[in-house]
Amino acid sequence: QVQLQQSGAELAKPGSSVKISCKASGYTFTSYYISWIKQTTGQGLEYIGYINTGSGGTNYNEKFKGKATLTVDKSSSTAFMQLSSLTPDDSAVYYCARGGLPGLYWGQGVMVTVSS
Amino acid sequence: DIQMTQSPSFLSASVGDRVTINCKASQNINKYLNWYQQKLGEAPKLLIYNTNNLQTGIPSRFSGSGSGTDYTLTISSLQPEDVATYFCLQHSSRPWTFGGGTKLELK
Numbered sequence: 683q684v685q686l687q688q689s690g691a692e693l694a695k696p697g698s699s700v701k702i703s704c705k706a707s708g709y710t711f712t713s714y715y716i717s718w719i720k721q722t723t724g725q726g727l728e729y730i731g732y733i734n735t736g737s738g739g740t741n742y743n744e745k746f747k748g749k750a751t752l753t754v755d756k757s758s759s760t761a762f763m764q765l766s767s768l769t770p771d772d773s774a775v776y777y778c779a780r781g782g783l784p785g786l787y788w789g790q791g792v793m794v795t796v797s798s
Numbered sequence: 799d800i801q802m803t804q805s806p807s808f809l810s811a812s813v814g815d816r817v818t819i820n821c822k823a824s825q826n827i828n829k830y831l832n833w834y835q836q837k838l839g840e841a842p843k844l845l846i847y848n849t850n851n852l853q854t855g856i857p858s859r860f861s862g863s864g865s866g867t868d869y870t871l872t873i874s875s876l877q878p879e880d881v882a883t884y885f886c887l888q889h890s891s892r893p894w895t896f897g898g899g900t901k902l903e904l905k
Contacts, residue, residue, distance in 0.1 A: 726885070726896055726897075726898050726899055727842070727885055727896035727899075728895075728896070729893050729894040729895065729896070731893075741892070743892075743893035744893070745893070777841055777842075779841075783889050783894065784834075784842070784844075784887070784894075785832075785844050785847070786844050786853065788841035788843075789841065790841060791841055
């Protein structure tokens with residue numbers, strides 16, 4: 683069965699970076715893009731962007747350019763998102779989802795907390 | 799970016815009630831509109847895609863309609879397990895954008 687297993691919760695200091703992962707199983711990894719979505723209580727859901735898991739090509743929401751960097755490791759069927767220069771506004775739950783458009787399969791979410 | 803205005807933000811209804819949730823886009827999105835259900839502590843779940851196509855396995859009490867800028871999710875007879883937050887998502891123009899959500903509770 684299709685599964686997207688995300689890494690664990692992160693507690694990070696302002697100004698630092700975190701890299702969260704999304705390991706896919708149950709399907710051919712390179713057949714589907716991976717999207718990333720941010721969820722906060724205040725801003726709701728925001729689409730960060732997607733990565734072409736075959737070519738590594740990316741498409742970012744302008745709002746997240748310079749903040750998020752999407753990469754993949756095809757050998758381990760894992761997608762990564764690095765968040766840099768963290769501020770408290772980056773505190774959120776981050777989801778990965780299969781496809782350039784979030785559809786049926788989502789990861790369980792990773793809570794990132796930015797606090798000094 | 800296309801703004802998605804979802805209403806109401808909160809909704810209280812009784813079991814068996816007909817419930818409607820609305821999303822209004824800031825421009826024509828040509829029926830490229832999905833609906834998701836999110837229960838507490840879980841990832842969003844796709845209910846309906848492209849305005850009115852029911853995802854496999856979703857109960858038929860859920861339906862979607864709309865065109866242009868105005869879209870509606872309808873639950874024909876509310877069940878206790880429908881308590882959740884509902885979101886719309888437009889995928890007509892990048893970046894995809896979500897509605898603000900409707901929190902549905904039982905009266």
